[in-house]
Amino acid sequence: MTLLQTRNLTRQFGGIRAVNDVSFALERGEIRGVIGPNGAGKTTLVGMICGRVPPSAGTVEFDGANITRLQPWDRVARGIVYTFQITSVFKRLTCRDNVALAAQRRLTRTTGHRFALPQALLDAAVDEAMAAVGLTEETERIAGELPYGHQRLLEIAMGLALKPALLILDEPTQGLAPGDIAPFCDLIRRTAATTTILFIEHNLKVVLELADRVTVMDRGAILAEGTPAEIEQHPAVQQAYLGD
Amino acid sequence: MRIYALHLAVVAALFAVQFALPAYHYGNVTRIMLYAVFAIGYNILFGYTGLLSLGHALFFAAGAYGAGLTAHWWSFGPVAALGAGVGAALLVSLVTGLIVYRTTGVAFLIVTLMLAQAAFLSTLYFNTVTLGDQGIVLSLPPVELFGAALHLADPAVKYNASLVAFAVALLLSLWLLRSPFGRVLIAIRENEARTRLLGYNTALYRFAALVISGTLSGLAGALYCLLFGYVGSSFASLQYSTLPLLWTLLGGTGVTLGPPLGTAITHYLIDISSGLTSSYMIIVGVALVAITLWFPEGLAGWFRRWRRVRS
Amino acid sequence: MITGPALLLALLEGSVGAAVLALTALGLSLVFGVMRVINIAHGEFVMLGAVVAWWCSADLLGAHPLLGFLVALAVAPLIVGAIALAADWLVLRRISYDPERTIVATMGLLYIIQQGVLMSYGPDARPLDPPIYFRVQFPGFGYSGYKLIVAGLALLLLAATWLLLARTRIGLYMRATRLDSETAQAFGVPVKRVYAIVFALGAMLAALSGVLIAPIRGAHYLMGADPLLLSFIVVIVGGLGNLRGTLLAAACIGIGEGMISVLFSPTLSKIIATLLVAAVLVVRPGGLARGATP
Numbered sequence: 001m002t003l004l005q006t007r008n009l010t011r012q013f014g015g016i017r018a019v020n021d022v023s024f025a026l027e028r029g030e031i032r033g034v035i036g037p038n039g040a041g042k043t044t045l046v047g048m049i050c051g052r053v054p055p056s057a058g059t060v061e062f063d064g065a066n067i068t069r070l071q072p073w074d075r076v077a078r079g080i081v082y083t084f085q086i087t088s089v090f091k092r093l094t095c096r097d098n099v100a101l102a103a104q105r106r107l108t109r110t111t112g113h114r115f116a117l118p119q120a121l122l123d124a125a126v127d128e129a130m131a132a133v134g135l136t137e138e139t140e141r142i143a144g145e146l147p148y149g150h151q152r153l154l155e156i157a158m159g160l161a162l163k164p165a166l167l168i169l170d171e172p173t174q175g176l177a178p179g180d181i182a183p184f185c186d187l188i189r190r191t192a193a194t195t196t197i198l199f200i201e202h203n204l205k206v207v208l209e210l211a212d213r214v215t216v217m218d219r220g221a222i223l224a225e226g227t228p229a230e231i232e233q234h235p236a237v238q239q240a241y242l243g244d
Numbered sequence: 245m246r247i248y249a250l251h252l253a254v255v256a257a258l259f260a261v262q263f264a265l266p267a268y269h270y271g272n273v274t275r276i277m278l279y280a281v282f283a284i285g286y287n288i289l290f291g292y293t294g295l296l297s298l299g300h301a302l303f304f305a306a307g308a309y310g311a312g313l314t315a316h317w318w319s320f321g322p323v324a325a326l327g328a329g330v331g332a333a334l335l336v337s338l339v340t341g342l343i344v345y346r347t348t349g350v351a352f353l354i355v356t357l358m359l360a361q362a363a364f365l366s367t368l369y370f371n372t373v374t375l376g377d378q379g380i381v382l383s384l385p386p387v388e389l390f391g392a393a394l395h396l397a398d399p400a401v402k403y404n405a406s407l408v409a410f411a412v413a414l415l416l417s418l419w420l421l422r423s424p425f426g427r428v429l430i431a432i433r434e435n436e437a438r439t440r441l442l443g444y445n446t447a448l449y450r451f452a453a454l455v456i457s458g459t460l461s462g463l464a465g466a467l468y469c470l471l472f473g474y475v476g477s478s479f480a481s482l483q484y485s486t487l488p489l490l491w492t493l494l495g496g497t498g499v500t501l502g503p504p505l506g507t508a509i510t511h512y513l514i515d516i517s518s519g520l521t522s523s524y525m526i527i528v529g530v531a532l533v534a535i536t537l538w539f540p541e542g543l544a545g546w547f548r549r550w551r552r553v554r555s
Numbered sequence: 556m557i558t559g560p561a562l563l564l565a566l567l568e569g570s571v572g573a574a575v576l577a578l579t580a581l582g583l584s585l586v587f588g589v590m591r592v593i594n595i596a597h598g599e600f601v602m603l604g605a606v607v608a609w610w611c612s613a614d615l616l617g618a619h620p621l622l623g624f625l626v627a628l629a630v631a632p633l634i635v636g637a638i639a640l641a642a643d644w645l646v647l648r649r650i651s652y653d654p655e656r657t658i659v660a661t662m663g664l665l666y667i668i669q670q671g672v673l674m675s676y677g678p679d680a681r682p683l684d685p686p687i688y689f690r691v692q693f694p695g696f697g698y699s700g701y702k703l704i705v706a707g708l709a710l711l712l713l714a715a716t717w718l719l720l721a722r723t724r725i726g727l728y729m730r731a732t733r734l735d736s737e738t739a740q741a742f743g744v745p746v747k748r749v750y751a752i753v754f755a756l757g758a759m760l761a762a763l764s765g766v767l768i769a770p771i772r773g774a775h776y777l778m779g780a781d782p783l784l785l786s787f788i789v790v791i792v793g794g795l796g797n798l799r800g801t802l803l804a805a806a807c808i809g810i811g812e813g814m815i816s817v818l819f820s821p822t823l824s825k826i827i828a829t830l831l832v833a834a835v836l837v838v839r840p841g842g843l844a845r846g847a848t849p
Contacts, residue, residue: 529666
C-alpha cells in the first residue's frame with residue numbers, strides 16, 4: 001500500500017532544476033535508501049516532502065491526502081518527521097529537554113493538555129525514546145557535550161519520540177565512527193518495525209545492507225529503482241554512480 | 245519544587261523587609277518591584293524567545309495611558325482603571341503581534357522601535373487628550389477592600405500593591421516557562437528552523453510570547469500610573485524601551501530572577517548618579533557597552549560560572 | 556484651504572529635507588549593507604555634526620558665519636569620523652560585529668554621546684546664523700536661499716559618495732565586502748579595515764547632514780531622534796542595505812514628510828511615515844528579507 005507519492009515534483013533554483021519532474025512512490029513499512037552523487041537533488045527532494053522547500057511544480061500525497069501546500073509543522077502532525085543532515089540538536093539544552101520538545105508535541109495533540117501536560121507522561125515518553133537509542137545514561141546531560149555519534153542518536157530519539165509514520169533521515173551515518181555503524185543499522189531495523197523509513201546515504205555498503213529498495217538519483221531525476229541486488233547490477237547505475 | 249520555594253522565599257523576604265526599610269529605600273523598592281514586573285515581561289520575549297524588542301515602551305505606555313486616561317476623563321475608579329490599562333496593553337500587543345507576525349531578527353527590532361516611536365509621537369500630537377509632555381496628574385479615590393479604605397497615596401499601599409503584582413508576574417512567568425509552552429519558546433530562541441520541523445508553528449508561539457510579554461509590561465505601566473498618580477509622554481519614550489533591555493541584560497537573560505536583580509541594581513545606579521549629574525542616563529550607555537564587551541551573560545551567567553569553578 | 560504657493564512652499568521644504576535625509580540614510584544603509592549591522596547611534600552622529608557646526612559658528616570664531624560654516628564642513632566629519640573609528644576599534648571589532656550585540660552596544664553609544672553632549676554643551680537648543688542670507692522670490696512668497704544651497708550641497712555630497720563607491724579602490728573593496736565578505740577576504744580585501752572605514756564613512760555622512768541642517772534647525776542634544784527614525788524608515792522601505800533603493804525611498808519619504816510637515820504638522824508626518832512602514836510590513840513581510848539578502 002502506498003504511503004507517499006510525489007507526482008511531477010519540480011524545484012528550480014534560479015535557472016537550475018535541482019529536482020526535475022520526479023514521480024516517486026513509497027510503500028508503507030519499507031526501508032528506502034536514496035543514493036546519488038552530490039547535487040543530484042536528494043536533499044531538495046526530501047525537503048519538498050517534509051515541507052522545508054516549497055516545490056516549483058508538482059504534488060506530494062501522503063496517506064491518500066494532498067499535502068503539497070501544508071506547512072512543515074502540519075506535516076509533522078500527519079507523521080512526517082525529518083532529521084537533519086548536519087546534526088541540529090538544541091546544543092545548550094539537556095537531552096531530556098531535546099526529546100521532551102518532540103514528545104510533548106505528540107502528547108499535547110493526543111491528550112489535549114497544552115499547558116499542564118502530566119510530567120510523568122512526558123518523562124515516560126522521553127525515557128522510552130532515549131532507551132530505544134541506548135542513551136538512557138546520558139538523559140540529563142547537555143546535548144552539546146555529547147560526542148558527535150551520540151548527538152546523531154539523540155537526533156533519532158527526537159524523531160522517534162514523535163512516533164512518526166514516515167521517518168526521513170538525511171545521511172544518518174555521516175560522521176559516525178566505523179564501530180558505531182553496525183549498532184546504528186540495528187537501530188534503524190528495529191525502528192522499521194513500526195515506521196516507514198526514507199534515508200539518504202553516501203555509504204553504499206550501509207544502503208545495500210539496510211534498504212528494502214533503493215532509488216538512484218542523478219541531475220534532479222530518478223535514474224533507477226530496485227532491490228539492492230538489482231541496483232548493484234544495473235548498468236546505467238554502474239556507469240553513472242558505481243563506476244568510479 | 246525547589247525552584248518554586250526559592251521564588252516564594254524572595255517574595256516572602258520582600259514582604260518582611262517592608263517593616264525594617266527606611267523611608268527612602270521603601271519608595272525605591274516599591275518602584276523596583278513595579279519595574280521588575282516590566283522586566284519580567286520583557287524577559288519572556290527577549291530572554292526566553294530570543295526576540296530583541298527596542299519598543300517595549302509601547303506596551304508600558306499602553307498600560308499607563310489605558311489606566312490614566314480612563315481615570316482622568318471618565319472617572320474610572322482605581323480597579324476599573326487598572327483593568328482598562330491591562331486591556332489596552334493586551335489590545336496593543338495583539339495588534340503589534342499581528343503586524344510583526346512573520347518578522348524576526350533585525351526587522352523585528354526596527355519595527356518595534358518604530359511602532360514605539362509612533363506611539364510616543366502620538367502622545368505628543370494628541371495633546372488635547374494626553375496633555376502631552378506635561379502629562380496628567382491623577383487624584384484617585386481610595387479602594388475599598390474587605391471594608392477598609394486603601395488610599396493609593398499611602399506608601400504601604402503602594403508597596404504591597406507592587407509586591408502583589410511582582411509576585412504574580414514572577415510566579416506566572418516561572419510556571420509558564422517551565423511548562424511545555426515555555427520549552428517551545430526556549431527552543432525557538434535556540435534554533436527556530438529546527439523547532440518548526442519538530443511540528444511547531446513557531447510564528448504562532450512568537451505571537452503568543454509577544455502578547456504575554458506586552459500585557460505584563462502594560463500591567464506594570466498601569467500600576468505605575470495609578471500608584472504614582474501620573475502619566476506623561478516620557479512613558480512612551482525610547483528610555484522606557486532601553487531600560488528593560490538593560491535590566492534584563494544586566495541580570496542575565498533567560499533566568500527568572502535575573503531581570504528583577506538587574507532592575508534593582510540599575511535603579512540604584514541611576515539614583516546615585518542622578519544626584520551627581522543631570523546627564524545620569526550616561527550610566528545606562530556605559531553599562532550597555534560594558535555588558536556587551538565583558539558580561540554578555542549578565543550577573544546570572546557570571547554567578548553560574550563562579551559556582552562551576554567552585555564545585 | 557491649501558493654495559498654490561503654499562503647495563509650492565511645501566514641495567520646496569520637502570525637497571530640501573529629502574536631500575539631507577538621503578545623505579543621512581545613505582550612511583546608515585552603507586553601514587548595514589557592508590557590515591550587516593544596525594547602528595542605533597546614527598542619529599547622534601547627525602546631532603554631533605550640528606553641535607560642531609554651532610561650535611564653529613560666528614559666535615565662537617568671531618568671524619563671518621560663512622567661514623564658521625566652511626570650517627564646520629571640514630572639521631565635523633573629521634571629529635565624528637574619528638569618534639566612529641574609535642567606537643569601531645574599541646567596541647564593535649571586539650564583539651566581532653555580532654548583529655545583536657552591536658545593536659546593544661550602539662544603543663549604549665547613543666546614550667554616551669547624547670548625555671556627553673548634555674554634560675558639556677548643555678540642555679539648550681541653540682540657533683545658528685545662516686552662513687549666507689538671501690531670499691529667492693517665488694510667486695507668492697520668498698524662500699531662504701540657504702536652504703536651496705543646502706539641497707545643492709547634499710546632492711553634491713551624494714554624488715561624491717557615489718563616485719567614491721564606483722570609481723575608487725576602497726569603493727571596490729566596499730562593494731566586494733557587501734556582496735560576500737568571506738570571498739572578498741579570500742581575494743585579499745582587508746575586510747576589517749573596510750569595516751572600520753565604512754563605519755567612519757557612515758558617521759561622516761551623518762555629521763555632514765548635521766552641519767547642513769544646523770543653521771535651519773539649530774543644535775540640540777536630543778535632535779538625533781528624528782533623523783534616526785526617518786533614516787530607519789527610508790532604509791526599510793528602500794530595502795535594507797540597497798543603496799539605490801535608499802536614495803529613491805529618501806526622495807519619496809523626504810518630500811512626503813516635508814510636505815505634510817508644512818501643511819499639517821511635523822509630528823503627524825512622522826506618525827504617518829512610521830505607520831506606513833508598519834503597513835508595508837503587513838502587506839509584504841518578505842520585502843525586508845529580500846532586501847537583507849541582495
